[in-house]
Amino acid sequence: DTGVSQDPRHKITKRGQNVTFRCDPISEHNRLYWYRQTLGQGPEFLTYFQNEAQLEKSRLLSDRFSAERPKGSFSTLEIQRTEQGDSAMYLCASSLAGGANIQYFGAGTRLSVL
């Protein structure tokens, strides 16, 4: 399977705990994106990387959120001191720069903060 993979698929945590999600993009894609989706809404952009450089962060990404993409391969998204409002589906996507900006999504990590 050469698609975008995300791990874990589900995460249940208690408020105040830290969580980390991993995304492995399609291998030849140089761009990687993180989105968040809540019930009844479309995905909302959080941040993106071109190779290892983080080029844009949404204002939705508070200081408790941090993302990395070491060596321009896989990426991690960490949420510190989780809050109930962080409960959502976190989606990762990858693409090649240019053209129609077709992004390919993983199945997502569903976070539930109790």
Added chain:
Amino acid sequence: DQQVKQNSPSLSVQEGRISILNCDYTNSMFDYFLWYKKYPAEGPTFLISISSIKDKNEDGRFTVFLNKSAKHLSLHIVPSQPGDSAVYFCAASAEDYKLSFGAGTTVTVRA
């Protein structure tokens, strides 16, 4: 601010008939528009796209129409099949990176 809007949360259509999904946008800088399909427990899957310099793009049963003056696009699926039952998202790109999504339209194809 919601730059991409899908005002119909749901659509029910009989198998074999045409499904028409609508999408409106506000940002005139959008240069690509995309449609994604999503099944439960899966990520969005790319369906079809259109550049802002075109007014129609067709791929098999799927056709997207763009009306720039009205800032409106639509996705036509014909004929509709049971496997088309899913949530459809309209998305747009302005700066060659982030996608702005609508809230989605749930399509149910009745046998």
